Amino acid sequence: MKLNYRPEIDGLRAIAILSVIFYHSEIYIFENKFLTGGFLGVDIFFVISGYLITSLILKDIYNYNFSITNFYTRRIRRIIPVLFFVIISCIPVAYIFLLPSSLIDFLYSTLSTLFFSSNLYFHHSGLIYGGPDSSLKPLLHTWSLSLEEQFYIIFPLILILFRKFLKNYILH
Numbered sequence: 001m002k003l004n005y006r007p008e009i010d011g012l013r014a015i016a017i018l019s020v021i022f023y024h025s026e027i028y029i030f031e032n033k034f035l036t037g038g039f040l041g042v043d044i045f046f047v048i049s050g051y052l053i054t055s056l057i058l059k060d061i062y063n064y065n066f067s068i069t070n071f072y073t074r075r076i077r078r079i080i081p082v083l084f085f086v087i088i089s090c091i092p093v094a095y096i097f098l099l100p101s102s103l104i105d106f107l108y109s110t111l112s113t114l115f116f117s118s119n120l121y122f123h124h125s126g127l128i129y130g131g132p133d134s135s136l137k138p139l140l141h142t143w144s145l146s147l148e149e150q151f152y153i154i155f156p157l158i159l160i161l162f163r164k165f166l167k168n169y170i171l172h
Contacts (some may be wrong), residue, residue, distance in 0.1 A: 012048055016041035042144050049148055050155075057156055061163050068156055075152050083145070087113060090138040102136050113142045116149035 023038025060066035087110055094106045105125070112121035122143050127133060134140055 009048055009052070012044055016044035016048070019044075045144070046148065046151075050151065053152065053155065054159070057159050061159065066156075066160070068160065071156055072152075075149070079145070079149065083113070083142075086142075087139070094138055098136065105136075106138065109137060109139045109142075113139050113146065116146045116153075119143040119146040119150075 019035055019038035019041035021038075022035040023041070025034075027034040057066060057071065060071075090106075090110075094103060098106055109118060109121060112118040118139060122129075122137070122140060127137065127140070129140065129143075
């Protein structure tokens with residue numbers, strides 16, 4: 001199984017990025033908000049990511065050289081440095097601008113972000129994305145990263161189990 005470069009995927013990524021940027025920019029044209037459904041760009045990213053990761057894992061499984069350790073190591077090397085940079089960059093800003101109670105919430109959101117569970121933390125805290133309190137949550141955007149990382153943690157294990165127990169039925 002060989003994976004070829006797919007330029008249309010880069011085009012879909014560009015559309016997804018632009019839709020999210022325009023959505024958050026809150027641009028109005030003739031008193032109508034431009035691209036009110038731009039948040040769907042995140043969904044596009046999830047689908048693209050799932051497709052690419054599944055393709056990479058299946059290629060390695062078919063070639064009998066898939067290593068769960070190597071897979072997780074590549075994810076860590078790709079995600080963690082940028083994530084740490086974002087968190088460290090947010091700390092002084094949060095310290096300067098947030099009130100003590102919001103600073104405590106920031107600490108909890110930082111911990112949940114480090115453990116890729118910020119989507120669960122923000123959901124259970126009752127926060128409404130785009131609501132008035134969301135501007136006080138500097139790491140709110142990490143919910144999507146947490147969801148994607150949860151997928152990266154669980155999905156390869158599912159594919160390995162499918163290959164092991166159902167290879168004659170599913171992954172042929």
